[in-house]
Amino acid sequence: MSTINDKYMYRSGMSRRDSLKWLSALAVSSAAVASVGFSSDAYADKSTVGHWPDLKLKPITGKGYGTDPNLIIPPESPWPLTLTTEQLTLVAILSDIIVPREGDVPSATEVDVPAVINEWVSAPYSGQQRDRSTILHALAWIDDEATQRFNKIFAKLNTNEQIAIIDDIAYRTPTTPEEFQQIAKAFARFRNLVMAAFFCSPAGMKDIGYMGNVPIAGDYPGPDKPAQQHLDNILAELGLTEFAYKA
DSSP: OEEETTEEEOOOOOOHHHHHHHHHHHHHHHHHHHHTTOOSOTTTTOOSSSOOOOOOOOOOOOOOOOSSOOSSSOOSOSSOOOOOHHHHHHHHHHHHHHSOOBTTBOOTGGGTHHHHHHHHHHSOSHHHHHHHHHHHHHHHHHHHHHHHHHSSOGGGSOHHHHHHHHHHHSOOOTTSOHHHHHHHHHHHHHHHHHHHHHHHSHHHHHHTTOOOSOOOSSSOOOOOHHHHHHHHHHHHHTTOGGGTTOO
């Protein structure tokens, strides 16, 4: 994070090609998150208590990949990015609150999570566009709340002031005050996307001990003995033993 004219400005170090590749991994991860009950619809139970921004969002006009995307070498810029510098900076600050640096594990901004969030909310697909509306409203609410409480936008607050706001909206529970119920639901979707994006990064996968996508030096050693025995048992149960291991 750098300071320019007394404003915090996030600068991504990720290329569009890399962020587009990361987007495909995030799509799979986000679908899994949504399947266990995290909806991106922040308006299903809109509250009349408290404030909520009235944004007039322009529709996304870019075209998607189509039905057979090239995920190995995606196009450089299939659609324009939509977050402003100020919005992207707010995403970066919030992302580092959600995933701060811990020891050797980098923070969300250190692995360019905000750039991937920008890619996500800019993509011209129905799921991403629901998230775009949810997240842009959430960002506007957070700046509005910061201004109401402290007469500054969120990026200009000190850490204690920022955490005071996040503590009120971090989780949506039956005891969450009604004026924070809607924003807490929207923030939950944002948090899930940030976490999913982080754990799609090499650093995030390493942190959870994921060993996939690692090349094996030399010849493939094959399964160990217990795994091989399990496979043989399954083949026998299916009556396929005689067809196994034939060239």
